[in-house]
Amino acid sequence: MSRLRGSVTIDDVARHVGVAKGTVSRVLNNYTDISDETRKRILKAVKDLGYQPSATARNLKRGRQDTLGIIIPVGHGNGADPFLSEFIDGIARALDELDLDLLVTTAHSREHMIESLERLIARRKVDGFIVTRTEVNDPRIAYLQERNFPFVAHGRTANPSGYAWYDIDNEAAFAEGVRHIYSLGHERIGLVGGTLELNFARQRREGYRQGLKDLGVKHDPDLETIQTVSEKGGILGAEELLALDQPPTALLCATDALAIGAVQYCRKIGLKAGADVTVIGYDGLPVGEYLDPPLTTFSQSAQEAGGRVARMLTDILDGKSPTSLQELSKADLIRRASDGAPAKTPAALATALRERLKDQPYSGNKGE
Amino acid sequence: MSRLRGSVTIDDVARHVGVAKGTVSRVLNNYTDISDETRKRILKAVKDLGYQPSATARNLKRGRQDTLGIIIPVGHGNGADPFLSEFIDGIARALDELDLDLLVTTAHSREHMIESLERLIARRKVDGFIVTRTEVNDPRIAYLQERNFPFVAHGRTANPSGYAWYDIDNEAAFAEGVRHIYSLGHERIGLVGGTLELNFARQRREGYRQGLKDLGVKHDPDLETIQTVSEKGGILGAEELLALDQPPTALLCATDALAIGAVQYCRKIGLKAGADVTVIGYDGLPVGEYLDPPLTTFSQSAQEAGGRVARMLTDILDGKSPTSLQELSKADLIRRASDGAPAKTPAALATALRERLKDQPYSGNKGE
């Protein structure tokens, strides 16, 4: 009965009922100038024949695709960003309700991203884009703005005006992080930051500095390190900061991935996160709950963010002004167990570390 | 210069050159009955005007979308499956080279999945599907087979004939896992399995049993537990097995998520994975490397699998027979540090456990 390619078309329905195909279309699109009787007959035929309009044909005429695009950055083989997969999940859920679809593409470089944008726009495969992991000067946003193509950014740029965005108040979160750590009794607080092209990394560093300033703690540049946003970066960052003469007793990390690496490094050199060193991450990744110790972090519900961003984009497509759609949300501190009062003074920590590192100098992250 | 909606069409190009639009199309599609001179002029105009054909219009005529679909199952708020995000990454990378796109949808129930399939097929938004996490009797596969719609499954079903699939030899892997654990000196080996609707869960259990049989170890049904595939399930599974009078000294887990939960439970009751209890997972999740202890697991490179599956699907769309596309791959044991020789006999372990549990009965997985 259900031959594949010979899908039932609007002509089949029209013929079956004995009306013009335009009439069928009008019924399906809720026009009012159709008699009740005809409407019923058509609706019945639609149901009987199992007719569903072809998205392609409809889109051709309407000039819309009912599809949103997202381009996710990927490194070289180092796996997907766990934050992004949650984010996509959130988007997809929201779109399901709105009856839209999501086109996912990956890009391995900045240039490749722009290429992909161009391609998808030129071929008219999507109506709008969701841009993630914004950079301070983001070429994607510049491109989309110039082309005047609808999009919503998750995260801001250096100049966050003129386009729609959804972001977390990164400054506030990290200022709070500093305050929290300080209240636990820490005086030397380190920052394992992310590369500064990433806007959120810059903002979190700003929040870190502001937090210190608010507390009247002198800012020591040595306590800041910048690393690529990955577990590996976290290892390197922790190693660098803990090797200081006056090491920090707490590490505030720009992302959970960095924090996971930092915790791993601590473990490696015989330090217990949460007891000997406080480590705090950011992202609220589910897996953080199952680490040892469970990771204290900031949650920003990637899923919720995805849903929110998707809805903002559909608002834009419905004609809303992008500038009216700028939303700043708050991140919540989720206390688990990787933070605590400092066990040692920085000086004591330093001598203890020197002892330990003599015995077992750190060498990569392989098992022994 | 670049007005958005007024994208340049094939008519613009034709007019610009002074030929019929059909001629432009023929040039772009490499027909031979065009003079070299005309071809050059048209190509130049295409470049000058920056013309790119509308995917929609092309698809309408051709009946193809150059888009593949994937429907990912999601639970209720418990986050994305990390395995799937890697998998999608692999697919997207492969499709990038093939100049195809990927449409991602989520579904929260079995019915919803079929609905989504129906919708995407009826509206002709995709040319084929990739089906993941196959079940023993998978309604999606049944549906797609019945509709005769192109698809490739990642994983098999009870009757894996008549369609294209890519799978890991789950039996072999788990038999090897048992062999490995046994060679470390363990005699009582537990299985934390996944729900048996999932085909891979069933196969891995089969491999576990076969492995024991090969070694001449008597199969004790008490040593098997079935849990939902999540960290939570891992906690429950470990709790159940370790509470036995004769508890296992090693836990073979159907997925990394289960293993992560199992490790967490061990930690909670004062047991160290890798030393006191051996825990082995399956999936090769990157995060496993940063756990304490780093997780011993089976790798099946989700990324590679994604790429492979995508290419198989395009082969089918190019006319290859699905039945000729069935590929069984091998999983590799990645030894990290969650496995090791048993520290205690099962009996000794049991008494030690009874001691510990008296003091601090386990109660959920919240921080203290």
Add this chain to the structure above:
DNA sequence: CGGAGCACCAAAACCGATTTTGTTGACTTA
């Protein structure tokens, strides 16, 4: 009673490509 107004729907145009069919002039070939 003639024309305006309306309800209802048929017919045709259109979206932007691909593909089929037709046409023209030059060149063979018998």
Add this chain to the structure above:
DNA sequence: TAAGTCAACAAAATCGGTTTTGGTGCTCCG
């Protein structure tokens, strides 16, 4: 030299919808 062949393109049909334009018959109204 008339008929046939072929290269090279124009013109039209087509894909499956949406939207615009055009009737038709009926009612209403001055």
